[in-house]
Amino acid sequence: MSFFADKQTLEDLNIPGRHKNNSIARLFDAAVTAGGRKLMDGMFQQPLNNADEINKRSSIFQYFTGLGVAFPFTGEEFGVMENYLSSGGGSIITVAAGAISKKFLQVAAQDKDYELLNAEVCTTIELLNRFYNFVNQQPTGQSPYSDQLEQAKSTFADPKLSWLLAERGAKQLPLLKLIKYDYLLRTGMNLQMQALTQMIFRLDVYIAVAGVAARKSFSYARALPKDANVLTATGLYHPAVENAVGNTLTLQQQCNVIFLTGANMAGKSTLMKSFGIAVYLAHMGFPVAASHMEFSVKDGLYSSINVPDNLDMGYSHFYAEVLRVKTVAQQVAADKDLVVIFDELFKGTNVKDAYDATLSITEAFSENRNCFFIISTHIIEVGDSLRKHCNNFRFTYLPTVMDGLIPRYTYTLTEGITTDRQGMIIIENEGILDIIRGGETASATNKTIINKQ
Structure with a gap:
């Protein structure tokens, strides 16, 4: 058995496809021979779940990173x-x-x-x-x-x-x-x-x-046995984002859930994708976009980031989300040690149902201490409720700093639950209400202000 990630997760994280723009596979598509490319494809398709095998492969990559030799053939x-x-x-x-x-x-x-x-x-x-x-x-x-x-x-x-x-x-x-x-x-x-x-x-x-690894200044993660049940990534960033801001994420049995809040555009989805990509590459023994990383091997990785509706099956966006959560729940219930990423649970339904569902589902998942979870939401009241009676959560947010009426995003993970509520300010900055009321000039002026920042 190898480390497992299903099709939805691979698409969420944009991992497979050497010929696909901005994919992680394309980032590493530097093999010269057809056989080398085929071998690398196989590594992407079957990550490892044995710490010794991962560290052995990783150590060879690291050896050649230090050696700096060129491939001797065209x-x-x-x-x-x-x-x-x-x-x-x-x-x-x-x-x-x-x-x-x-x-x-x-x-x-x-x-x-x-x-x-x-x-x-x-x-x-x-x-x-x-x-x-x-x-x-x-x-x-x-x-x-x-x-x-x-x-x-x-x-x-x-x-x-x-x-x-x-x-x-x-x-x-x-x-x-x-x-x-x-x-x-x-x-x-x-x-x-x-x-x-x-x-x-x-x-x-x-x-x-x-x-x-040498060109991108990536580092090599150290794999630990499954029973250590820890994961630490320092200076973690998205490998395809230039000049990205690094963040530190730590998970362990006593604190196995990161509850993430923050405004739209604050960087939540990018951070979660960065984390998922690093977990996947680390299980391949490949270099990761972080200054340091060590992790206990897991059985698999599941994400729910860009879950589409299914018109052919008659599934609404909300029902597709529900089915996705059900799939993950079945895997967790099967006693598998997983890394799970949920971005904006139940955004396809009304606020009351989304609150109730996010609260109950998050609390239920968190009881499985052998799995690690990162869960984001706009419904910050869920975090307030969880904080009162859950001791295994790390509550974090990505801040928005207001420069007058203009939002600026630090992309730096901060402890706590956000209080940022700049949605209406952004709407007003875009002049949408003025457009509706016939004031297009005001809209153009506001856009000019934002573009200059």
């Missing part, structure tokens, strides 16, 4: 080697017959297949030599990558590859050597070549992720 040239090695070989007789036939056709009909085969074998020899050099240039001694280095060195030390270094730089091979090398590379040492290719794919991912 995608185009490695594609030649990758396609050649995967095209299959055959017995020595089959390989010899095929090469001789291609040679004959080259002479008799100026066919290009013999020349192409020769080029593929020479390219593969060149890239294997380049990987050999890379392996032997790495620092000796114990490191998170040392086991893989030793595996590669062992493969290159195989007597069947004793000819490899001598053929470095070859551009054209005579027929007998071509037959011999083609047979060894695609048949005689097929398993060894597959192993080396997989090592190169992994190296591609290590260097790609490490490069993103």
